Amino acid sequence: AQSVTQLGSHVSVSEGALVLLRCNYSSSVPPYLFWYVQYPNQGLQLLLKYTSAATLVKGINGFEAEFKKSETSFHLTKPSAHMSDAAEYFCAVGNLYSGAGSYQLTFGKGTKLSVIP
């Protein structure tokens, strides 16, 4: 099964600084990759997804991620952090489950982002 590894369980940045959250995937085939965000006491929301149409993917709230096959990475970035970006971020990869022929998401362990005023 394909998997993702998120480097760093906690990341702190100053307001206005660059946000970089790291995700590496393991896959022998072109992967389906996603970034989700979870604000406190809420469910997860999709930030962006890689569809193979473009290696640089733009998402909501100014976030973007670049798919780099040579590095098996899909890191999430934002040029300038806002206080409202404080949340937990999850990288995820699609896996095909054989039982029903359907696809399921496998999530990384998450990176909690703190933004310092």
Place this chain on the structure above:
Amino acid sequence: DAGITQSPRHKVTETGTPVTLRCHQTENHRYMYWYRQDPGHGLRLIHYSYGVKDTDKGEVSDGYSVSRSKTEDFLLTLESATSSQTSVYFCAISETGTPNEKLFFGSGTQLSVL
């Protein structure tokens, strides 16, 4: 926002008691999922459903069962709750189950097993 309601939002129970969590959707989506979220583990799939009465196991299904008698409802049952099942449980839905489709998540159920 997708219409997904999880109930209850919070529950405290004792070891050995049965517990049922409910996920209700108003989107008429075919696929429904139950995940648990634990610190340091991210989200892990418990069970999923690909239609009425069609369910399958996920990564961490031991100790859990599910049922789906209607498109809109997906129930997760802990037959005999244990402290290791203390977690936040999320329901999610998707329309087609295809690889590039996003999931819509409910707000979660905080379950504490004492």
